[in-house]
Amino acid sequence: MTIASPPTSIPSHVPPHLVRDWDLWGEISAKGQDAHAHAASLHFSTPPIFYVPRLGYLPGCWVPRRSDDLRQILQDTETFTSTAATPFPQMLGETWSLIPLEIDPPNHAKYRMLLNPLFAPKRVDALEHDIRAQATALMASFAARGSCDFNTEFAEQFPTLIFLRVMGWDTSEVGRFVAWTQALVKSQDMQVVVGAVMQIRDYRRERIVERRAQPTDDFTSSLIASQIDGQPLTDDEVFGICFLVFLAGLDTVTSSLGFMFLHLARHPAQQTELRENPERIPQAVEEMLRAYSIVNMRRTVTKDITIGEVTMRRGDYVLISTELGNLDPEKYVNPEKVDFNRPDAHVPHMAFAYGVHRCLGSHLVRRELRIAIELWLTNLPPFHLVADKPVRVRAAGVFGVDDLHLAWGAA
Ligand code: HEM
Secondary structure (H helix, E strand, C coil): CCCCCCCCCCCCCCCHHHECCCEHHHHHHCCHHHHHHHHHHHHHHCCCEEEEEEECCEEEEEEECCHHHHHHHHHCCCCEECCCCCCHHHHCCCCCCCCCCCCCCCHHHHHHHHHHHHHCHHHHHHHHHHHHHHHHHHHHCCHHHCEEEHHHHHHCHHHHHHHHHHHCCCHHHHHHHHHHHHHHHHCCCHHHHHHHHHHHHHHHHHHHHHHHHCCCCCHHHHHHCCEECCEECCHHHHHHHHHHHHHHHCHHHHHHHHHHHHHHHHCHHHHHHHHHCHHHHHHHHHHHHHHCCCEEEEEEECCCEEECCEEECCCCEEEEEHHHHHCCCCCCCCCCCCCCCCCCCCCCCCCCCCCCCCCCCHHHHHHHHHHHHHHHHHHCCCEEECCCCCCEEECCCECEEEECEEEECCC
16 A cells, blocks of 8 residues: 655645744654753744644644643634544544544543543552552563663553553553554554554454453453443444553553653752652652653644634644643743752643543553652662663654663663
C-alpha cells in the first residue's frame, strides 16, 4: 500500500504573517535534549496563534501557544470537536472512534462513567503493591550491572506490565504490546504506523470475538457485559475503547519516565534533594509533568470562530500542545526552569489536558511515576548519563526520549 503525504498547501483564509513554514516537530526535534527549552522559546518568537503547513505526516493546523487560549479551546467542545482527533481509523478507511476521546458531550459522559471506576484512586491504591513489585523486579535485573538501557529494560516494560494487570490481560504479551506501541508513536513513516494499527486492530478484534463466546473477568468481558442507555456496546465500541486505552496508556508513561530520568541524570543536585527529602517526590513529579509535558492533541473547528486576531474556519485543524501551554511565561515564572519548590506550583498544569477529556489515567500515572522515582533513588546510587551513548529526543504527537542509557557508581 502506498500512502500519500498530506498536502502542505496553506488555506487562503490564513494570513501569511501568521504562517511559520516549518514542520513543528522537525523544528523542535532539531534541538535534541533541549526540545522543551526550544518549545519554551517559541513563546517569544511566534504570534499567540500561528499556522504550520505540516505536522509530521499530518496536514497543516493552527498552533495556539497561550495556556488561556488552549484552555478556552478545550472547554468549548461545540466549536472544537474531538471527533477524528486521531488519524488512525481514517488510515484504515474505517469509521470506528477512539472512545471516549473522539466522542463529544453529551454522549461522552456516558462512556466516561463506564470507565472512571477502573482508574479511580481506590483502584490505584489497590495496585500500589503490584506497582512496587513490578518496578523492583525490573530494577533487580540490572542493578548489579551498574548501567542499563533505561527504555528497553525499564520504561517500556514497567507501565506495560501494570497496564496488562489493570486490564486483566496476559502479561506474557508484554513484548508484543511494547513493539506495537513503539511503532505507533515513534515512526514518522505512515506505512509503518498503518501496519501497527492493522496488527493491533486484528489482535483486539480477535480477543473480542473470543470473549463474546467465552467471558472471563477481564476488561474486554466487562465492556461486553456493559450497557449504555439500556443497549449493550457494539463490537466497534468495545474495540474503540480498548484501542484508546492502549494508545493513551502505554507510551505516555514510558515517555514521561524518560524525560524525568533524563532530567534527574543531568541534575545530580536535584537527585540529592529528593534523596534527602523524599516527601518532595510528589511535587517533583508535578513539576516535571509540567516542564516536560509530552502530549499533543488535535481538534477540528466546527464553526468559524475568532480568537484574538485569528479567525479559524470550519474544518480547520487546531493543535493542542500541552508542552506549549505548560511553558507559557504568562502563567509561570521562568517556565523552562525545573524547580521542585516553585512558588507558583499552585497554578494548575495541563499535562493531563483540561475539560471533559481530562486524562482518565492520571491517578495511575502519578502513582507509577512517584514509585519509580522513589525506588530508583532509594535502591540505586546517584545515576548519570553514559558518556558515549547519545540521548535522542523525539518531538511528535507524544514527545519522548528514544535513547537513554543510565549508569551509577563511579562516573
Ligand atoms: C504520563 C502519562 C499520561 C499523560 C501525560 C496523559 C495525558 C493525557 C491527555 C493530555 C489527554 C487528553 C487528550 C485529548 O483531550 O485529546 C488524555 C486523555 C486520556 N488518557 Fe491519558 N495520559 C497519560 C497516561 C494515561 C494512562 C496510563 C491511561 C490509561 C491506562 C490514560 C488514559 C486516557 C484516556 C482513556 C483518555 C481519554 C479521556 C476522555 O476522552 O475522556 N492516560 N491523557
